[in-house]
Amino acid sequence: MFSTKHPEIGNLEAEVLKVLKRLGNAAAGDITEELKASRTIAYTTVSTTLDRLYKKGLVKRESVLGRTGQKYVYSVPKNP
Numbered sequence: 001m002f003s004t005k006h007p008e009i010g011n012l013e014a015e016v017l018k019v020l021k022r023l024g025n026a027a028a029g030d031i032t033e034e035l036k037a038s039r040t041i042a043y044t045t046v047s048t049t050l051d052r053l054y055k056k057g058l059v060k061r062e063s064v065l066g067r068t069g070q071k072y073v074y075s076v077p078k079n080p
Helices: 011-023 028-035 043-055
Strands: 060-066 069-075
Touching: 011 028, 011 043, 028 043, 028 069, 043 060, 043 069
Parallel strands: none
Antiparallel strands: 060 069
8 A cells, every 4th residue: 555654755646646546547637637626736747747656666557549649548566
C-alpha cells in the first residue's frame, strides 16, 4: 500500500497512485477526472506526475491508440 510517508514519493504522487490502484489501469485523463472531485488539478500536472512515477519504477505504462492518437495507459505493478 502506498502512503504519503513513502520516502520516494510526494503527496500528489501518493494520491495519483491511490486512484490508479483503485481504477486498476487508467490514462492521465481518467485520473485527472477522479482527482478533480477533491481538488483543482490540471491534466498536465497529472501526466507529469505519472511520468515521474514511471521513471521511479512505481507504475507501468503501455502505449495505446486512442480516439485522439497515441496515449499511455498506466497500471500499478503487482510488486513495485
